[in-house]
Amino acid sequence: MTANRICSLFGIRYPLVQAGMVWCSPWQLAAAVSNAGGLGVIGAASMHPATLAAHLRKCREATDRPFGVNLPLLYPDIAAQIAVILSADVPVVFTSAGTPAAHTARFKAAGRTVVHVVSSARFARKAEAAGVDAVVAEGFEAGGHNGREETTTLCLVPQVVRSVSLPVLAAGGIATGRAMLAAMALGAEGVQIGSRFVASLESSAHPDFKARVVAAGEGDTRLMLKRLTPVRLLRNKFSAAVEAAESAGAGEAQLRDLLGRGRAKKGMFEGELDEGELEIGQVAAQIDQVLPAAGIVAEIMAEFRETLETLRDPGFTRFLA
Amino acid sequence: MTANRICSLFGIRYPLVQAGMVWCSPWQLAAAVSNAGGLGVIGAASMHPATLAAHLRKCREATDRPFGVNLPLLYPDIAAQIAVILSADVPVVFTSAGTPAAHTARFKAAGRTVVHVVSSARFARKAEAAGVDAVVAEGFEAGGHNGREETTTLCLVPQVVRSVSLPVLAAGGIATGRAMLAAMALGAEGVQIGSRFVASLESSAHPDFKARVVAAGEGDTRLMLKRLTPVRLLRNKFSAAVEAAESAGAGEAQLRDLLGRGRAKKGMFEGELDEGELEIGQVAAQIDQVLPAAGIVAEIMAEFRETLETLRDPGFTRFLA
Numbered sequence: 001m002t003a004n005r006i007c008s009l010f011g012i013r014y015p016l017v018q019a020g021m022v023w024c025s026p027w028q029l030a031a032a033v034s035n036a037g038g039l040g041v042i043g044a045a046s047m048h049p050a051t052l053a054a055h056l057r058k059c060r061e062a063t064d065r066p067f068g069v070n071l072p073l074l075y076p077d078i079a080a081q082i083a084v085i086l087s088a089d090v091p092v093v094f095t096s097a098g099t100p101a102a103h104t105a106r107f108k109a110a111g112r113t114v115v116h117v118v119s120s121a122r123f124a125r126k127a128e129a130a131g132v133d134a135v136v137a138e139g140f141e142a143g144g145h146n147g148r149e150e151t152t153t154l155c156l157v158p159q160v161v162r163s164v165s166l167p168v169l170a171a172g173g174i175a176t177g178r179a180m181l182a183a184m185a186l187g188a189e190g191v192q193i194g195s196r197f198v199a200s201l202e203s204s205a206h207p208d209f210k211a212r213v214v215a216a217g218e219g220d221t222r223l224m225l226k227r228l229t230p231v232r233l234l235r236n237k238f239s240a241a242v243e244a245a246e247s248a249g250a251g252e253a254q255l256r257d258l259l260g261r262g263r264a265k266k267g268m269f270e271g272e273l274d275e276g277e278l279e280i281g282q283v284a285a286q287i288d289q290v291l292p293a294a295g296i297v298a299e300i301m302a303e304f305r306e307t308l309e310t311l312r313d314p315g316f317t318r319f320l321a
Numbered sequence: 322m323t324a325n326r327i328c329s330l331f332g333i334r335y336p337l338v339q340a341g342m343v344w345c346s347p348w349q350l351a352a353a354v355s356n357a358g359g360l361g362v363i364g365a366a367s368m369h370p371a372t373l374a375a376h377l378r379k380c381r382e383a384t385d386r387p388f389g390v391n392l393p394l395l396y397p398d399i400a401a402q403i404a405v406i407l408s409a410d411v412p413v414v415f416t417s418a419g420t421p422a423a424h425t426a427r428f429k430a431a432g433r434t435v436v437h438v439v440s441s442a443r444f445a446r447k448a449e450a451a452g453v454d455a456v457v458a459e460g461f462e463a464g465g466h467n468g469r470e471e472t473t474t475l476c477l478v479p480q481v482v483r484s485v486s487l488p489v490l491a492a493g494g495i496a497t498g499r500a501m502l503a504a505m506a507l508g509a510e511g512v513q514i515g516s517r518f519v520a521s522l523e524s525s526a527h528p529d530f531k532a533r534v535v536a537a538g539e540g541d542t543r544l545m546l547k548r549l550t551p552v553r554l555l556r557n558k559f560s561a562a563v564e565a566a567e568s569a570g571a572g573e574a575q576l577r578d579l580l581g582r583g584r585a586k587k588g589m590f591e592g593e594l595d596e597g598e599l600e601i602g603q604v605a606a607q608i609d610q611v612l613p614a615a616g617i618v619a620e621i622m623a624e625f626r627e628t629l630e631t632l633r634d635p636g637f638t639r640f641l642a
Contacts, residue, residue, distance in 0.1 A: 003639050014640055120539050140461065141473040149540030152462040152473040154494035154503065155603040159539055173475035182475065182503035184637075185628055218441055218480055219470030249570035282476040305641055307506055312633050316505075319328050319335055320626055 005167040006190035009113060009133055010092055011066045013037035014301055015190025016180065017136075017169060018197045018293070020070025020094055021144065022046045022279070023268040027055040029202040031062035032293035037301075040293075041068040041094060046265065049080040056088035066091045068115075072145075073098025086110050097145055097229075100130040117171070117192075119147020119156070121163035128164045135166055136192050142172030143195050143281035146223055146230045154186070161187035175283040177303025181311075193300070195281040198268075200293040206271030209278060216284035225259065227252050234278035238263065326488040327511035330434060330454055331413055332387045334358035335622055336511025337501065338457075338490060339518045339614070341391025341415055342465065343367045343600070344589040348376040350523040352383035353614035358622075361614075362389040362415060367586065370401040377409035387412045389436075393466075394419025407431050418466055418550075421451040438492070438513075440468025440477070442484035449485045456481060456489055457513045463493030464516050464602035467544055467551045475507070482508035496604040498624025502632075514621070516602040519589075521614040527592030530599060537605035546580065548573050555599035559584065 006015040018025070018033040020041035030040030040063070042055050052069075059067050069090050071081055074097045082103065085093060093107045096117035107114045108131055116127035117136040124135045137160040139153030140146060151159070153172040161168050170183035171192035180191045198205050199213045216234060223232050224242050227250075233239050245258055259277075267276015291299070310316055327336040339346070339354040341362035351361030363380060365373050373390075380388050390411050392402055395418045403424065406414060414428045417438035428435045429452055437448035438457040445456045458481040460474030461467060472480070474493040482489050491504035492513035501512045519526050520534045537555060544553050545563050548571075554560050566579055580598075588597015612620070631637055 003636065007640050122539070139473065139475070141476050150543070151539055151603055152460065152475065152494055154460070154473065154475050154500060155462050155606065156539075158497065158499060159606060173473055176479065178479060178507050179475060181632075182506040185503040185506055185632065186499050218443070218472055218477075222471070247570070249568070282472055285476065285480060301641070305638075308632060308638060308641075311502075311506065311629060315324070317626075317629060318324050320622070320629075 004189055006134065006169060009167060010039050010068075012039050014297065015169075016297060016300065017041060017068070017190060017192040019171065019192050019194035020044065020068065021194050021198065022264055024198045024203045024205045025070070026202070026204040027059035027062060029197060029200060029204070029293055030067045031059050032200075032202045033197070033297060034063045034065040034067045036294040036297035038297050039066060039068055039092065041070050041092070042090075043070050044081050044085070045070070045072045045075060046269070049077065049084045052081055053084045053088065056084070056090050060089050068092030068094055070094040070096060072096050073100070073103065082106070094136070100127050100132055104130045104132055115169070118160065120149050120151060121156075121159040124160045124164045124166075124168075128166055133166065134169060135160060135164060136169045136171050137188070138192070139172030140223065141232075141282040143198075143221070143232050143284075144279040146232055148226075148230060150223070153183070157183060157186040157188050172281060173283050175286050177300045177305070178307050179283075180300060180304050181307050195283050196287055196296055196300075197293060198280060199287050199290045200296055201290060202293050205268050208271035208273055209268050210290050212273055212278065213280055213284050213287055214289060216280065216287070218285045221280060221282050221284060225255060228255055228259070231277070231279060232281060234280050234284070236276075236278060237274040238267075238276065325510055327455065327490060330488060331360050331389075333360050335618065336490075337618060337621065338362060338389070338511060338513040340492065340513050340515035341365065341389065342515050342519065343585055345519045345524045345526045346391070347523070347525040348380035348383060350518060350521060350525070350614055351388045352380045353521075353523045354518070354618060355384045355386040355388045357615040357618035359618050360387060360389055360413065362391050362413070363411075365390050365392045365402050365406070366396060367590070370398065370405045373402055374405045374409065377405070377411050381410050389413030389415055391415040391417060393417050394421070394424065403427070415457070421448050421453055425451045425453055436490070439481065441470050441472060442477075442480040445481045445485045445487075445489075449487055453487065455487050456485065457492050458489050458509070459513070460491075460493030461544065462553075462603040464519075464542070464553050464605075465600040467553055469547075469551060471544070474504070478504060478507040478509050493602060494604050496607050498621045498626070499628050500604075501621060501625050502628050516604050517608055517617055517621075518614060519601060520608050520611045521617055522611060523614050526589050529592035529594055530589050531611050533594055533599065534601055534605050534608055535610060537601065537608070539606045542601060542603050542605060546576060549576055549580070552598070552600060553602060555601050555605070557588075557597075557599060558595040559588075559597065
């Protein structure tokens with residue numbers, strides 16, 4: 001068996017990527033994760049081009065290790081953001097929420113490693129055909145925008161692994177070393193972790209949102225707004241209004257009106273917990289404290305190692321004898 | 322580390338339980354799985370008491386190994402079914418879809434091992450308080466009836482494991498040795514597998530339904546009828562009618578009318594693929610052929626063993642060095 005392809009591809013120690021999340025992933029978080037041996041990723045979606053340029057520059061100053069940037073392909077400012085990314089020293093570009101066909105070649109020509117986030121094996125094959133270097137297979141339990149098939153990480157990862165020859169990162173529902181090992185048993189060669197890093201010291205999430213994530217229990221998130229773009233949110237006053245509108249048969253236009261503009265910023269960055277959109281994964285129920293990002297990486301890798309020792313113990317598989 | 326608690330509890334070789342499924346789990350299937358080293362389970366829900374008694378007797382004649390029966394607690398005929406179970410030689414009783422508080426003591430007093438199926442850590446704690454011996458933690462991706470929280474197996478299993486001290490079986494999304502190992506990395510001590518055994522030779526599913534399961538691809542199932550009891554079904558003409566009614570704002574009474582009676586039998590047992598309810602999990606997309614049950618058990622355990630060897634290879638964790 002050769003070394004892990006994700007570690008080789010990114011030039012990192014641990015096959016653990018911190019998701020580049022809207023409103024939560026500034027240079028401080030990305031640099032801390034990269035310095036801890038994972039791959040830190042800046043979330044471009046919530047940044048004006050000049051802000052993005054500053055974050056990329058500061059991240060480069062704060063770490064000599066590889067790091068990445070996440071660029072959703074569905075926003076209007078994308079040309080300016082692409083120009084910023086191409087002129088910055090950021091080796092890995094994650095694209096999501098759109099088709100990679102139009103942009104992958106340009107990033108590849110500029111020497112960048114390109115990874116696309118997918119919610120189905122069908123999209124994974126398209127991403128492979130577009131020339132990406134790896135895919136993130138993100139399941140139904142993940143926070144934020146999500147696929148229409150509602151395929152869970154446990155079902156999605158094996159489907160994607162058997163459909164492409166690229167290395168696959170698993171995402172959605174992963175916040176611990178046990179879940180990281182489970183994902184790798186399914187054939188993923190690494191993981192992308194989002195929610196857990198929302199609740200990090202270096203995250204730019206509002207402290208009240210971090211506290212709400214820590215307080216979240218089972219059943220506290222729901223995949224919503226399926227008539228627009230499905231998004232997993234913490235339940236709050238806003239989400240209750242969405243559910244009421246939906247069960248009264250509200251159409252797309254009404255839901256867009258209800259959503260309005262800037263709700264993600266309001267909720268996640270400004271801490272308006274009642275009226276904002278609070279994007280987080282189901283795994284929030286397992287997140288019990290806010291830690292420094294380096295501590296999160298260390299804790300996950302320690303649990304990964306311990307769990308692996310358990311599986312390697314001959315007692316574990318006495319039933320195979 | 323002691324031996325696997327699920328193997329000890331049931332007196333079986335492999336910690337692999339075949340789910341007792343409505344219309345699909347006759348004595349032939351249960352006996353084949355038990356004879357192959359797992360725990361076979363008869364599905365009582367679709368059987369009249371006399372039929373159930375016959376299946377339990379024939380299963381006992383066909384294997385000298387332990388086997389079980391699954392009894393959903395929400396059907397009308399339950400008193401007669403309980404009487405049949407108590408007078409039969411069936412050592413393990415799985416209860417589901419209801420509260421175990423009222424029935425566990427009676428089965429325990431009769432010397433039976435009792436397992437309850439749950440979709441949340443909250444229900445797992447209730448089952449533990451009711452005195453069950455183990456719980457099945459069944460996630461959103463599972464076929465058939467499902468929880469309202471929509472928690473996926475990857476998120477549910479760790480939540481349940483940390484909430485009870487009982488051994489936990491993982492269910493939902495598991496059809497392969499890789500997924501079985503993943504579930505055990507999450508802390509489950511065994512798995513319950515349903516969909517894969519629908520597509521077994523010994524299953525009483527209609528051959529056309531088995532063929533449809535084999536043909537199913539990603540996104541072909543959906544959790545539906547959430548205003549009644551959420552159930553995961555293959556998409557077909559009937560499910561399209563349900564979706565149309567739901568998005569037009571149909572209420573509970575209208576949905577009950579649309580559902581009518583006997584649709585599960587029609588679809589799964591009689592093979593009416595357009596008008597029947599076709600209960601199956603998301604993992605159907607990974608099921609590629611109909612095999613004898615013993616072949617399924619052997620294939621899963623071989624892949625489990627191989628995947629474990631991969632994780633035990635020092636190359637796998639070179640990055641931990």
